[in-house]
Amino acid sequence: MSRTAEPSPIPVYRPYLGPEIQDAARSAIQAGWLGMGSLSQQFEQRLEEFLELDGRRVVSTNSCTEALHLAGQLIGLGPGDEVICPSFTYVAGHQAMSRTGASVVFCDIEPETLSIDPAAVEALVTDRTRAIMAVDFLGLPCRMDELMEIADKHGLRVIEDAAHAFGSRSNGRPIGSFGDITCFSFGPVKTITTLEGGAVVTADPNDVQVLHELRHLGIDSDTDARYRNQRNWEFDVVRQGFRCHLGSVPAAIGLAQMDLVDEFIANRQQYCRAYDEAFRNVDGIELFETDWDGIAPYIYVIRVASDVRDDLMAHLKSLGIATGIHFLGAHNFSFYAASRRGDLSVTDRVTKEVLTLPLHPYMSDDTIGRVTKGVQSFFSGRTAGRGRYGGASRKAAEPADALN
Ligand SMILES: Cc1ncc(COP(=O)(O)O)c(C=O)c1O
Structure with a gap:
């Protein structure tokens, strides 16, 4: 069953980095285009297929933390805003939200799934609330349908931190194929790894251009050229951006992981x-x-x-x-x-x-x-x-x- 000798002590996590993965990384290095490139786009397309997205789009990032931060930027979070989050999650999510300038509001979880409790969320909504951050703990789906109802009622956005839930389904639907904005992690120990990596899934195709700008220094017209392993030497900078794209070697590793x-x-x-x-x-x-x-x-x-x-x-x-x-x-x-x-x-x-x-x-x-x-x-x-x-x-x- 095991594909490699198992270490002792038995670790909590153990990513699979066997020959197929190493070959993919080696080929990407030998190809010589290391930054965001055609492999990054292929990885995004592969994720879109796997997640059975019908019009929704994937934008890859260098971590889920950055994906969550981009999601917060995308919906315009800033000082004065509040985001209702479970306290019971990794601090990456809280840091991503507070980095926008918004305030984190801590909400309880339900005992069955240990995901955010929709009734407790509703009790915390105020005039300042802009978003709910939900987490699919260990891969179990949170109560997204109920959260979306609350969000619709109060005019809120829902950021789903699905760092744990890549490949999970809820009522037959892959997580990421429904809801509002979903973020995945491909960190070192996640279900698939790109060593470090993540992705944002958005329901609105118009968000893709904004996410590309946010992901790469606010530059308006660079992604298409880079997806052809080229650079565009003339461009405009149209917003405050960040630098959190997924490079070619991590993307190649991600593609090899997707085969498995x-x-x-x-x-x-x-x-x-x-x-x-x-x-x-x-x-x-x-x-x-x-x-x-x-x-x-x-x-x-x-x-x-x-x-x-x-x-x-x-x-x-x-x-x-x-x-x-x-x-x-x-x-x-x-x-x-x-x-x-x-x-x-x-x-x-x-x-x-x-x-x-x-x-x-x-x-x-x-x-x-x-x-x-x-x-x-x-x-x-x-x-x-x-x-x-x-x-x-x-x-x-x-x-x-x-x-x-
Ligand atoms: C629930 C949760 N959200 C977000 C993250 C951050 O993911 P990344 O390491 O890709 O930034 C983690 C990391 O383990 C996590 O457990």
Whole structure:
């Protein structure tokens, strides 16, 4: 099953960078056109096909953080505006929004999917609200239809941070093919990687020109030439822009990864099902309610009692199994201490319970077995029913090996 020897300790993430990927990178380097070029355009077209976009367009970027920032710029966010965001997400999203000058407003999540709670969103809307930022946690779709209804009612935009959800579907529709603006990540450990990379999907084809200008220094007429591996020496600068395009080598890597994406996703689903099967009857572990059909899982997360999590992490570490924590809760960061917020009780609870186990595009039965047995052995020695998820208080251990 595994395509390369597996390292020990078992890491949380492990991108696939096998011979096909390295060959693609080498060819792109040998071709000699390193900046944004024809490969960048081919990668965008490949994403448009894969996401089954019907008129929607993809604009690639050098990260999802930059994609989210471009989305914020596109909808004109600025000082005085508020964006309602889950606190329970990676700080990349909050930073992308606050970089526009807008204020982040922290909103709670719903316990089932750990995505932003539409009812809590509506309670936070004010005259200053301009947008909602939603996150598809670990690849599970957020409640986009309800969020779009709230957005329509209050005249808001919705930026979907689908960094975790490339390849996931909601009611049969690929994420990115519906909603308002969607952003993906192709960072080092994501479902597909371009080493670093991202993309914005927009429903309005007229946005594409603006996004091209925002992506490349506000220049009005450069993209078409670069997509032919040429440069346009005469141009105008028509707005404040940034410099966050996807170069040719990352795009070539992304194209090679796209050849394998169906296999990556099928494998990840299979490993998540194997984990679920092994943990379903373990007293002390809460699982997400999904059979993983239509979901492209980016990470595998369990929930355990807050007072056992550190011990479980230490136990797994002693067995050579790395773990992670997604996420900490951004409302606790010093930079956002003054940010407006609603009730965050689900967030406050969940941030202490979530634990990320290893999930890679290729894992051997042996690796899956080591992780499942490692987790099971921790709980088998404990008395069930002590506290939430059967936990009991034990001494604190070292923090996670791998955060985001
Ligand atoms: C939910 C979420 N949004 C955004 C990002 C940022 O993605 P990138 O590293 O491509 O900027 C991440 C990164 O892991 C993430 O987890």
